[in-house]
Amino acid sequence: MIKLYKEGRAWIEINRENLHHNIRILQSLLPSECHLMPAVKANAYGHGAVLIAKELNACGVKSCCVATVAEGAELRKNGVEGEILVLGYTHPEQFSILEQYNLIQTVVDYSYAKLLDIYGAKVKVHLKIDTGMHRLGMDCENMAEIIRVFGCNNLVVEGIYTHLCASDDTAPRGREYTYLQGKKFYRVLAQLERNGYPCPKIHLQSSYGILHYPELAGDYARPGIALYGVLSSRRDLPQAGVPLSPILSVKARVVLVKSLSRGESAGYGLQYVADKDKKIAVLSIGYADGIPRSLSFGGGNVLVGSGIAPIIGSVCMDQMLVDITDIPDVSQGDVAVVIGRSGDREISVYDLAEQEGTITNEILSRLGNRLERVLISGISD
Ligand SMILES: *Cc1c(COP(=O)(O)O)cnc(C)c1O
Numbered sequence: 001m002i003k004l005y006k007e008g009r010a011w012i013e014i015n016r017e018n019l020h021h022n023i024r025i026l027q028s029l030l031p032s033e034c035h036l037m038p039a040v041k042a043n044a045y046g047h048g049a050v051l052i053a054k055e056l057n058a059c060g061v062k063s064c065c066v067a068t069v070a071e072g073a074e075l076r077k078n079g080v081e082g083e084i085l086v087l088g089y090t091h092p093e094q095f096s097i098l099e100q101y102n103l104i105q106t107v108v109d110y111s112y113a114k115l116l117d118i119y120g121a122k123v124k125v126h127l128k129i130d131t132g133m134h135r136l137g138m139d140c141e142n143m144a145e146i147i148r149v150f151g152c153n154n155l156v157v158e159g160i161y162t163h164l165c166a167s168d169d170t171a172p173r174g175r176e177y178t179y180l181q182g183k184k185f186y187r188v189l190a191q192l193e194r195n196g197y198p199c200p201k202i203h204l205q206s207s208y209g210i211l212h213y214p215e216l217a218g219d220y221a222r223p224g225i226a227l228y229g230v231l232s233s234r235r236d237l238p239q240a241g242v243p244l245s246p247i248l249s250v251k252a253r254v255v256l257v258k259s260l261s262r263g264e265s266a267g268y269g270l271q272y273v274a275d276k277d278k279k280i281a282v283l284s285i286g287y288a289d290g291i292p293r294s295l296s297f298g299g300g301n302v303l304v305g306s307g308i309a310p311i312i313g314s315v316c317m318d319q320m321l322v323d324i325t326d327i328p329d330v331s332q333g334d335v336a337v338v339i340g341r342s343g344d345r346e347i348s349v350y351d352l353a354e355q356e357g358t359i360t361n362e363i364l365s366r367l368g369n370r371l372e373r374v375l376i377s378g379i380s381d
Contacts (some may be wrong), residue, residue, distance in 0.1 A: 001070075003308075004197075007251050007370055008253070009021075009119070009236050009252070009255070009282060009284035009285070010250070010251065010252040010253065010283075010284055010285035010289055010338075010370070010371055011250075011251055011365065011371055011372045011373070011374060012046070012047065012048065012187075012248055012249065012250055012251075012371045012372070012373045012374070013248070013249045013340070013374055013375075013376045014047055014048065014051060014052070014055075014247055014248060014373060014375050014376065015199060015245070015247045015248075015249070015250065015376055016055060016375055016376065016377050017377065017378070018054060018229055018245035018246065018247040019052070019227075019247045020248065021229075021244075021245050022226065022227050022228070022229050022245060023036065023056075023059060023061065023227065023243050024310050025242050025244060026187055026210055026221070026223050026226060026227065026365040028044065028209055029211065029242070030109070030210060030217045030221055032219050033219070034217040034219060034220065034221055035061075035062065035063060035178055035219065035220050035221075036037070036056075036061050036062040036063070036220070036221060036223060036227075037063040037064060037065055037083070037085065037203065037220040037221065037222050038052075038056060038061065038064050038065070038223055038224065038227045039064070039065050039114075039206070039222055039223065039224035039227075040052050040053050040056075040064045040067070040071075040075070041065065041066045041067035041071060041087065041224070042067065042365040043223060043365070043367075043369070044228075045225065045228050045361060045364045045365045046248070046290065046363075046364040046365050046366065046367035047224070047228055047247065047248055047364070047367075047373065048373030049066070049071060049074065050074065050075060050078040050080065050123065051170075051366075051373050051375055052080065053075050054080060055078040055375065057080060057081050057082060061082075062079075062081075062082040062083065063082050063083040063084075063086075063220060064082065064083075064084055064243060065084070065085040065086070065087050065243075066084060066085070066086055066087065067087050067088045067099050067117065067289070068086065068088055068090070069086050069094050069098060069103060069105075071086075072084045072086050072097075072101060072103040073097050073100075073101045073103070074172065075222075076101040076102070076103075077241065079103075079321040080210055081149075083104060084102075084103050084104065085103075085104045085106065085126055085159070086098070086103050086104065086106055086173060087104050087106055087136075088106065088108075088136070089106075089108050089112070089136070089276060090105055092115050092119070092188065094160065095116065095119045095123065096122075098123055099121050099123065102124075103124075104124040104126055104159070105123055105124070105125050105127060106125070106126055106127075106128050106136065107126070107127045107128060107138070107149060107155070108128055108136045108137065109136075109137070110138060110142075110145040110146075110148065110149065110188075111137055113125075113127075113148075113149045113152055114152070116152070116154070117152035117153065117154045117155055118154075119154065120154070121154065121157075122154050122156055123154060123155055123156065123184050124156045124158050125155050125156065125157055125158065125159075126157075126158060126159030126160060126161055126200070127149055127157060127159070127160045127161070127162060127200075128161060128162070129146070129162045129184075129185060129188055131160070131162045131167035131180075131182075131184040131185050132165065132177065132180065132184065133162075133163050133181075135155040135163070135165075136163075137162065137163075140184045140185065140187070140188050142160075142190050142307045143188070146188060146192070146197055146215060147192070147197065150192075150197050151346035157200050158201060159186070159200045159201040159202065159219075159220070160189070160192075160199075160200050160201070160202055160204065161202060161203040161204060161222075162181060162184075162185045162189070162204050162218075163204075163206065164178050164181055164182075164204060164205065164208075164209045164213070164216075165177075165181070166178055166181075166204065166209040167205070167206070167208040167209040167212055168212075168215055168232065168236060170212055177290065177308075178209075178212075178213060178216075180213060181204075182204065182213075182216050184284075184381075185202075185204060189202065189273060191354060193213070197215050197370055200316065201218070201219035201220060202218035202219055202220075203217050203218045203219060203220035203221060203222060203223065204218055205217065205218075205221040205223075205323060206221075206222050206223060206224060207223045207224055207225045207226035207227070207231070208226075208231075208232075208236075208240075210223055210226065211226065211231075211240045211241075211242065212239070212240070217277075219366070224361075225360065225361050225364075226240075226244055228246070228247055229244045229245045229246040229247045229248075230244065230246050230348075230349055230350070230360050231244075231360070232351070232359040232360055232361055233353065233354075233359055234348075234353075234354070235351040235361065238253070242254045246348065246349065248339065248340070248364070249340025249341070249351070250285070250291075250337070250339040250340065250371070251335050251337055251338065251340070252283040252284055252285035252302070252335070252336050252338055252366065253283065253284045253333065253334075253335060253336075253338065254281045254282070254283060254304065254330060254331070254332060254333065254334040254335070254336055255282050255283065255284045255319075255332065256281065256282040256332060257279065257280070257324070257330055257331055257332060258279070258280055258281075258282070258317070259278070259279055259280075260274045260277070260278040260279070260280055261274065261277055262274055262275065262276050262277050262278075265313075266280060266312060266321050267312065267313020267314055267316070267321055268313065268314055268316065269299070269314065271313065271328045272312050272321075273316075274299065276325075277325075278323060278325045279323075279324050279325045279330075280312065280321050280323055280324060280325075281304065281321070281322050281323065281324045281330055281334075282319055282321055282323060283302065283319060283320050283321070283336050283337070283338075284318065284319055285318075285319070285371075286315055286316045286317045286318040286319050286320055287315050287316070287317055287318045287321060287366055288318060288370065289318075289366035289367065289368040289370055289371055290366040290368045291315055291338065292352060292355070292356040292363065293314060293315045294355050294356045295311050295315055295320075295352065295355055295356075296311060296313065296314040297311070297312070297313065297314065298310045298312065298316045299311065299355050300355055301322075301347060301348065302322055302336040302337060302338050302345075302346075303337040303340075303341075303342040303347060304322065304327060304330050304334060304335075304336040304337070304338065304346050305324065305327040305328070305329040305330040305334065306327060306328075306343075307324070307325045307326060308345060309322035309323055309327060309330075309336070310322065310323050311323075322336070328336065338381070339352065346354075347361050349364060353358065
């Protein structure tokens with residue numbers, strides 16, 4: 001059964017079956033003992049963190065990770081269960097939120113471990129090891145400090161992890177660097193064991209790590225972008241070689257249809273002028289909803305009625321204009337597809353990313369809070 005969303009000015013539809021499909025595919029690449037700990041940071045890459053995390057819970061995924069303590073608290077307030085790992089730095093003033101909402105904090109370096117230790121209450125943590133990204137984490141060469149964290153009485157060390165920074169690159173340089181990161185990480189684990197410390201749960205892979213280096217699987221894997229059924233750029237698809245399905249569609253209402261005579265302008269700045277008599281539609285979605293302004297002036301299209309309508313003029317904050325001169329069957333109240341499929345046509349997030357000169361992650365994670373997220377069941381088109 002297809003459940004169509006009937007109200008609203010603009011919204012995001014999340015396809016439940018495709019999400020389940022992607023979970024199955026990612027899990028199938030990993031040993032069954034390796035559990036998915038999906039990244040639902042940045043509002044689940046724009047998809048709606050609460051909706052996605054609850055759906056993950058519903059299909060048996062018991063862990064997820066977020067970037068900030070506030071994101072973790074938001075999930076808990078909305079009934080999300082299981083482990084929630086905060087990947088980023090949490091200010092000491094906010095340590096109580098970790099405790100209040102049963103969140104796991106990343107230890108970003110040794111001095112931070114000491115801050116967490118003197119907070120007073122027991123705090124669950126995963127240690128982050130820097131194996132070459134040079135972002136967060138304790139230097140993998142500094143075993144003395146890593147070991148000292150295990151001596152912090154108030155830290156309950158449940159996990160240890162690293163982040164691969166070149167796993168998307170399958171050329172020799174990227175492969176060598178990734179294997180080197182893996183080697184450095186395993187060396188830390190071996191030294192911990194040699195010194196008698198119980199080895200906590202381990203994890204290294206994000207999406208590209210799972211796709212390109214399934215052999216690096218640990219106790220968890222942290223897929224983000226791939227869970228949402230896309231990769232960062234279209235050119236990575238052949239190499240990844242798995243049939244992921246995008247789960248998000250962005251739709252907007254046609255609020256007006258009007259005629260434009262040859263020579264009349266439309267939109268801000270008199271920049272678009274009709275070169276012949278035209279029919280245009282006003283859509284209630286704009287750049288404040290995350291639609292890039294680089295789609296202006298024909299840089300992008302939407303699917304409406306039975307056709308493809310180019311965006312004309314510049315994308316406004318809350319609205320945009322499209323040319324429907326050649327599409328006969330468009331009227332007020334219709335729904336336009338800004339990202340997604342209609343019949344056998346598709347506008348993909350890759351199309352928007354390429355036009356904007358960025359990766360899909362950025363387009364998706366910038367989708368605005370005004371867009372309501374709705375879960376749909378069935379094959380939608
Ligand atoms: C965002 C993030 C992920 C997920 O990355 P993807 O490339 O989207 O799969 C995993 N781990 C860490 C530490 C992250 O910051």
